[in-house]
Amino acid sequence: MKVKAAVLYEVNQPIVVEEVDVDGPKAGEVLVKIAATGVCHSCYSVITGKEKWPLPAVLGDEGAGVVEAVGSGVSLVKPGDHVVLSISPACGHCIYCVRGYASLCLKAAQMRERPPRYGKNGKGIYQFTVASFAEYTVVPQEAAVPIDQDLPLDKAALCGCSVVSGVGSVANTAEVKLGSSVVVIGAGGIGLNAIQGAALAGAAQIIAVDLVEAKLEMARQFGATHTINASNGDPISEIHALTEGLGADYAIEAIGTNVTYEQAIRAIRPRGKAILIGLPQSEPICLEPQLLMNGERIIMGSALGSTRMRYDVPRLISLYRAGKLKLDELITQTYPLEAVNEAFEDMLNGKVARGVIRF
Ligand SMILES: [Zn+2]
Ligand SMILES: [Zn+2]
Known part of the structure; x- marks a missing residue:
């Protein structure tokens, strides 16, 4: 399938927004149609090379969207579910998950650092964490946390990284x-x-x-x-x-x-x-x-804020619904995907609390 995505080819170079191919979900994976994604400093660290990541890569670590399709063996979500994508996927079974320290999951690195799911002209393009700077992304089912359908997805997206971490x-x-x-x-x-x-x-x-x-x-x-x-x-x-x-x-x-x-x-x-x-x-x-x-x-x-996504995201959403957690106020600017480079500039200049890319 062809999708529009924001790809970083080299450190300290502008991000390129272009059409790329994305694979369907393999076993244990889900295909998610992205609705919104926050513009986060973690991605900027990849741009500057402070965080080492294989390139080229589709960036984006703070997204939310709707499950479009699931691979074999997926039981945690189903097509049509609204999900927050998690930079902290947790297996639920390792000793740290069992102790309640899901952000230290022993299988998280393996789930984050997958072979390329995107490509262009036959060459693979990696994904930085959940690769939410794209119309569609493929993530392990453990990285998709279901949420209520009535929640605005741009607000929910922020619960994938900055809000849970902070x-x-x-x-x-x-x-x-x-x-x-x-x-x-x-x-x-x-x-x-x-x-x-x-x-x-x-x-x-x-x-x-x-x-x-x-x-x-x-x-x-x-x-x-x-x-x-x-x-x-x-x-x-x-x-x-x-x-x-x-x-x-x-x-x-x-x-x-x-x-x-x-x-x-x-x-x-x-x-x-x-x-x-x-x-x-x-x-x-x-x-x-x-x-x-x-x-x-x-x-x-x-x-990542010692986060246990499946426990913390619903709690944060309850606080938002109760008027106690400020999510609306965090989003001070929205952008189309094409303006992704400008969005990072605004973040660095302190122009925004949080910039959000809407699809
Ligand atoms: Zn982030
Ligand atoms: Zn684990």
Whole structure:
């Protein structure tokens, strides 16, 4: 079948929107007609080469759509089901799935890194995670999470990555407690959702840190009680001044640089937790060990918000229906697939809370 898709051929080159061939679903796979897809920093990391991925590849890691066809042995969804596509497919049977840590599923990598399902002129084109920058995609059934049919699919799409990751980093990984203080470093797609997650969890103080004033303004709309523009200098002393001189109970790092990783660790008080969710650089970070020993500080990574998609997505949707989770407000700009390069530029410039491509 011929479909329109956004293909990255080389790092640091514009994405090409073109017609490609897509395979039908093989055993255990489903063909999904994409309705909408968020424009996410994870894809941008593939564009810049920070995240290594075989190319050419169809990008897109935050999509939702309707199941069109299923391969043999598929039992989790059926044609006609509305689904959120999950960057965190989970087998449900490995020791981590059984323990409730589905985002650490031992089979996830195998499910994500499949042979090419797209092609052009007889040459294979890979898919980055769920490859939602295409009219149709083929994913393992474990990556398609059914949702109610009355839910707008553009809102639902955001639950595939940024919302589960951001809210999950607070609710699942950090387990933020009522009345606590939370610093969120980076007010992009993940960060804004960490901020609204902290507000939902009952944090008394939510301090957003970013370099872009427009993003700090959005942070306030999503629940930040204080904002710090780090382009004025190191934010740590200001964070400590706001938190009884001790530092915050929790810090969520949602950028992925060594500078901000270290800031998150220095931002927390003794017994505080620093949660690192931004995609890391490959260089090691340097820390004084007494920071950990003397203060019993906890540093923890968060793999996609410690998400268990089949549990978390319905919970998030319930919060949205109850008027408590802001999804409408996240989508500040929509684009056709042809404008995908512009959509990434707007994301980088802080012009959008979330850009969404609609099909
Ligand atoms: Zn993403
Ligand atoms: Zn598993």
